[in-house]
Each structure stands twice: as C-alpha cells, then as structure tokens.
Amino acid sequence: MTKFLFIAICSFICVVIEGLLDQNLGRWFKPNLCLCLVVFLNLFKGTHPSMVAALLAGLMKDSLSAKFFGLNMLSLAACAQVTTFLKSYIYETGSMGSRVMIVFLAALFNLLIQYAVNAMMEQIYFTEVFRYVMLPEVLATTLVAPYAFTKFKQCALRFFA
Amino acid sequence: MSRNQTKTVISLVALFVLFLLISFKSEIFAPIKFSVARSASFPVRVVSFPLREIKKILFYHWTFDEYLRLRREIDTLTQRLMVQEEVLRENSRLEKLLSFKRNLVYSTVAANVIGRDPSNWNATVLIDKGKEHGLEVGMPVVVAQGVVGKVAEVSENISKVILLSDPSFSIAAQVLRSRESGLASGTLLGMCRMRYLSSRADIRVGDTIITSKMSTSFPEGLLIGEVISVQTHEHNPIIDCIISPAVSLSQLEEVLIIKNQ
Numbered sequence: 001m002t003k004f005l006f007i008a009i010c011s012f013i014c015v016v017i018e019g020l021l022d023q024n025l026g027r028w029f030k031p032n033l034c035l036c037l038v039v040f041l042n043l044f045k046g047t048h049p050s051m052v053a054a055l056l057a058g059l060m061k062d063s064l065s066a067k068f069f070g071l072n073m074l075s076l077a078a079c080a081q082v083t084t085f086l087k088s089y090i091y092e093t094g095s096m097g098s099r100v101m102i103v104f105l106a107a108l109f110n111l112l113i114q115y116a117v118n119a120m121m122e123q124i125y126f127t128e129v130f131r132y133v134m135l136p137e138v139l140a141t142t143l144v145a146p147y148a149f150t151k152f153k154q155c156a157l158r159f160f161a
Numbered sequence: 162m163s164r165n166q167t168k169t170v171i172s173l174v175a176l177f178v179l180f181l182l183i184s185f186k187s188e189i190f191a192p193i194k195f196s197v198a199r200s201a202s203f204p205v206r207v208v209s210f211p212l213r214e215i216k217k218i219l220f221y222h223w224t225f226d227e228y229l230r231l232r233r234e235i236d237t238l239t240q241r242l243m244v245q246e247e248v249l250r251e252n253s254r255l256e257k258l259l260s261f262k263r264n265l266v267y268s269t270v271a272a273n274v275i276g277r278d279p280s281n282w283n284a285t286v287l288i289d290k291g292k293e294h295g296l297e298v299g300m301p302v303v304v305a306q307g308v309v310g311k312v313a314e315v316s317e318n319i320s321k322v323i324l325l326s327d328p329s330f331s332i333a334a335q336v337l338r339s340r341e342s343g344l345a346s347g348t349l350l351g352m353c354r355m356r357y358l359s360s361r362a363d364i365r366v367g368d369t370i371i372t373s374k375m376s377t378s379f380p381e382g383l384l385i386g387e388v389i390s391v392q393t394h395e396h397n398p399i400i401d402c403i404i405s406p407a408v409s410l411s412q413l414e415e416v417l418i419i420k421n422q
Contacts, residue, residue, distance in 0.1 A: 012201070019205035022279035024212060026411070027351065030281055063197035064278040066285040066313035066321040067329060069187035074180035078173050085169040114282055122328045128349045133281040 006159045007049060010037055010152065011057040015064075028136050031144035034061065035110055038076050039103050039145075040152045042083040043091060050080040068117060075113040079106045096146055103145040107138045195316040202276025202287055267380065268420040270294050274413045275319070284310075284324035284347060286413060291318040299378055301419045307384030307407035308332065308372060309416050324410050325385065326351045333376035334385055339363035342373055345385055345404060351411075353386060355402040362400060366391055370404050380419065 014033035021029060034057035042050035058073030065072070083106055090105075092098045111134050118124055183190070217224065272294075276287035290296055292315050302309040302322050310324040323330050327347040334345035334355060341362045343355045358364060365388065372383040390403040 015201050016204045016208075018279045019201065019277065020208055022277065023205065023209050027281055030279065059193070060197050060201050061278075061280065063194040064201060064276065064285065064287070065280060065283050066278070066323050066327075067283055068184050069190060069194065070180045070183035072280075073183070074176055077176050081169050081172045081176070085166065118282060118328070123346075124328050124349060132349045132351075137281060 002159070003045075003049060004052065006156065007041065007053045008056055010155065011053055011060060014057060015060045019064075027132070029140050030137050031140040031148075032107060032110065032137055033144070033148060034058070034072075034076060035079060035107055035141060036103060036145050036148040037152060038080050039083050039099070039106050040149055042080055043087060043099060043102070044153070044156070047080060047084045050083065051077055054080045068121070071114060071117055074117075075110045078113055079110045082106060082109050096149075099149060100142060100145050104138065104142045107141040108134075111137060191314070191316060194314075195319050198276060198287055198321075199319060205277075206275060269417045270296065270420060272320075272416055272418060274416065281349065282328075284327040284330075284351070284410065285313070286310075286322050286324065288320050288322055288416060288418075289318065290418065291316050291320050293318050295420055296320050296418055301379045301383075302416050303383060303419060304408055304413070304416055306409075307386070308379065309408055309410070309413065311378060312418060322416070325353055325406050325408070326410055332379055332385065333373040334370050335373040336362075336364050336388075337369040337371050339368070342375065343402075345370060348403070350403070352389070353404040353406060355388070355404055356399070358400050358402065360393060360398050360400055364388060364391060364400070364402060 011034060014037050018030070018033055021031070034053075037057065038050045038054045041053050054076035055073050058070075058076045061072035062069050083102060086102050086105060090098050090101055111129075115124075115126075115129050115134075119126075187194075270290055272288035272290040274286045275289045278285040288302075296312055296315050298312055298315055300312045302311055308325055310322045310327070310330055312320050313323040314321040325332075325345075325347055328349060329347070331344050331346040333342070335342045339362075341358060341364055343358045343362075345353045345355050348354050353370075355364070355370060368388045370385040370388065372379040372381050372385060374381040384407045386404040386406040388402050389405045390401075392401040
C-alpha cells in the first residue's frame with residue numbers, strides 16, 4: 001500500500017510539474033517526467049511498479065487530453081516493457097550514462113507510438129512532428145533525466161526510511 | 162527469438178489491444194477523466210497565480226504601453242462600430258422588406274480556463290462550465306479577437322475545448338479579400354494550415370482568414386487569423402498556407418461559448 005501511495009503521489013507531482021513547465025516555459029522545453037519516473041521505477045524496483053506508475057501517470061495525462069483516451073497509458077506502459085527489455089542489454093548498475101541512454105531510447109519509443117496512433121487518425125506531417133514534438137521532448141527528457149533520477153531516489157529513500 | 166523478447170512482444174500486443182478497447186469505449190471513463198483532470202489542473206493554477214502576478218510587475222512598462230495602444234484602438238473601433246451599426250440597421254430593414262428572416266443575436270456563456278493539456282500533440286484547455294450551464298459537444302468557442310476552438314467533451318460542470326491549433330480541429334474558412342474557400346486545420350507548430358486551395362487561388366501573405374458560410378458549427382465572419390506563409394509546389398495542384406491565429410491561444414484566461422446560432 002505504501003509503495004502504491006508513493007507511486008501515485010510521484011505520478012501526480014510529475015504531471016503537475018509538466019503542466020507548470022508548459023504554462024511558464026512554453027512548447028520548447030517539455031521533459032516527459034512521467035517517463036523518467038517509469039524508467040526509474042523499472043530500473044530500481046522492477047517491471048510491476050513501473051507498470052503501475054505508467055498506468056496512473058498515463059490516466060492523469062489522458063484525462064487532460066480530449067483525444068484518444070488510453071494513448072498515454074499505452075505508450076508509457078509499452079515504454080515500461082521496453083525498459084525491461086533494454087536493461088538486460090544496456091544497463092550497468094551505478095552507471096548514469098546507461099540510465100540516460102535507456103531514458104533516451106524510451107523517450108524515442110514513446111514518441112514513435114504516439115506518432116503512429118496520431119498518424120492513423122489525423123493528417124500530420126513527419127517533418128513537423130520531428131521538429132516541433134520529437135526533438136524538444138526527447139532532448140529535454142534526456143537532459144532532465146539525471147536530475148530527475150537523483151530526486152526520485154531521494155524521495156524513495158525518505159519515503160521508505 | 163529469446164524468451165524475454167517474446168514476452169516483450171506479447172506484452173506490447175496485449176497493451177495495444179487493451180488500448181483499442183479503452184479508446185472505443187472511452188465514454189465509460191468520463192467521470193474518472195474529469196475528476197482526475199480537475200485534480201491535476203488545480204495545483205497548476207494555484208502555483209501559476211503568483212508567477213503571473215510577478216510577471217505583471219516585471220513587465221509593468223510594457224503592459225502600460227500596450228494599455229495605451231489598446232485605448233487608442235478602442236476609440237477607432239468605437240467609431241467604426243457606430244458606422245457598422247447603421248449599416249446593420251439598414252440591412253435589417255432591407256431583409257424585412259425581402260421577408261428574409263435571420264437571427265443575428267447569439268446566446269453565449271462566459272467561462273474561465275482552468276487547465277491545459279501540457280502535451281505537444283494536443284492543444285486542449287479545460288473550462289469551468291459544463292452541461293449544467295447548457296454546454297454541448299461541438300459548440301463553438303470564441304473570444305473578442307476571434308475563433309478559439311470548439312467544445313470536445315462535456316461533464317456536469319467542466320468541459321474540454323479543442324483549440325484552433327490542434328491537428329484534429331478543422332473549420333470551413335475563407336479569405337476575406339478574395340473569398341477563396343478552404344479548410345483551416347490546426348498543426349503541431351501551434352498555427353493553422355489552410356488546405357484544399359487550388360494552385361491558382363488568390364491568396365497572399367497578410368490576407369485575413371475568416372469563418373465561412375459553409376461552416377456548420379461556427380457563425381460566418383468570425384476572425385481566424387492572418388496568412389503568414391504561402392507555399393506553392395511545382396508538381397502539386399494545391400498550395401499550402403500557414404495561418405497565424407488571431408487569438409493568443411497560450412494566454413487564454415476567459416472564453417465565450419456560443420450556445421445557439
């Protein structure tokens with residue numbers, strides 16, 4: 001129950017911070033903090049907690065959107081599964097570089113799923129997606145990942161101390 | 162394929178099937194969606210309020226200059242409005258003569274913007290009015306400067322509005338100067354794109370785009386924006402126009418929903 005509460009609170013805080021960054025910094029700096037949380041939980045606690053975080057954070061993000069309900073849940077849950085797959089090949093315990101690499105690949109995968117679903121339903125151009133959605137989000141998420149991981153770890157240690 | 166890889170692939174396929182099921186029956190989750198949306202948007206509003214007040218103080222001089230400019234503009238527009246009211250009265254008299262009835266008065270509801278979707282894929286805002294206030298899906302949303310979007314989802318006292326710059330938003334539009342018709346849709350740049358214009362269409366940078374008579378949801382003549390780019394393609398029979406919306410969609414605080422036309 002404590003674990004679930006921790007995951008729920010962290011997911012909520014991540015969604016709120018993303019909203020604040022959007023309102024105050026605009027469209028060019030949009031790190032996907034929910035994705036960072038999912039990857040963090042997968043690396044440190046395993047697949048099940050990261051799937052819970054993916055579904056909770058995805059539900060909150062889908063609630064704010066007016067389009068395909070479940071898309072964020074799908075993409076974050078898929079990223080949780082892909083992280084499980086990637087960590088057996090890339091992750092080295094204690095290496096921040098390998099964690100950042102996993103976050104980068106997970107962010108790319110997340111955006112590709114969102115692009116695939118959006119492209120099926122609407123007319124969107126890949127060049128616009130690449131320049132205005134993928135680049136800002138992937139770069140911002142990768143940049144912010146080390147700091148986010150440190151903070152998540154501090155919160156987890158304090159919560160479970 | 163190793164066991165791990167097979168497991169991952171099966172999980173991804175199962176997730177996708179679950180997503181399709183959830184997506185097609187999303188109305189079942191409406192109460193959860195709106196409760197979560199309200200909870201997630203509240204802290205953002207609370208924290209944003211002092212930041213907005215600080216910005217107002219920091220940008221005082223710019224704001225005061227803008228205020229003076231707008232006051233001068235109001236004086237000019239008031240004079241124009243008086244002339245147009247005269248034209249409207251004459252128009253109304255002539256319509257009566259021709260027995261042509263048309264309702265020129267719209268019933269509107271004012272609403273505050275209480276939240277926003279932070280995703281770059283969507284342009285959606287939450288407003289604090291819903292079914293209780295007579296709102297329905299598809300109702301047009303405007304401000305004094307022009308078109309904002311339309312109501313996409315409605316609950317008892319909160320609604321979601323898809324903005325003009327959302328890729329899934331489309332509206333029948335026409336060029337004010339040349340009366341060329343097309344379809345204005347949102348793009349991921351935060352702008353709009355005017356589509357289905359032939360390569361010979363009379364449209365240029367600086368043209369004003371308004372809603373067309375052919376729009377089923379929006380009254381005609383509402384301002385959409387201004388053309389900022391026209392691109393012709395050698396082997397393509399259509400031209401591409403980018404429109405900058407007249408309304409500053411990132412700074413919306415209050416909107417009007419048109420209830421009837």
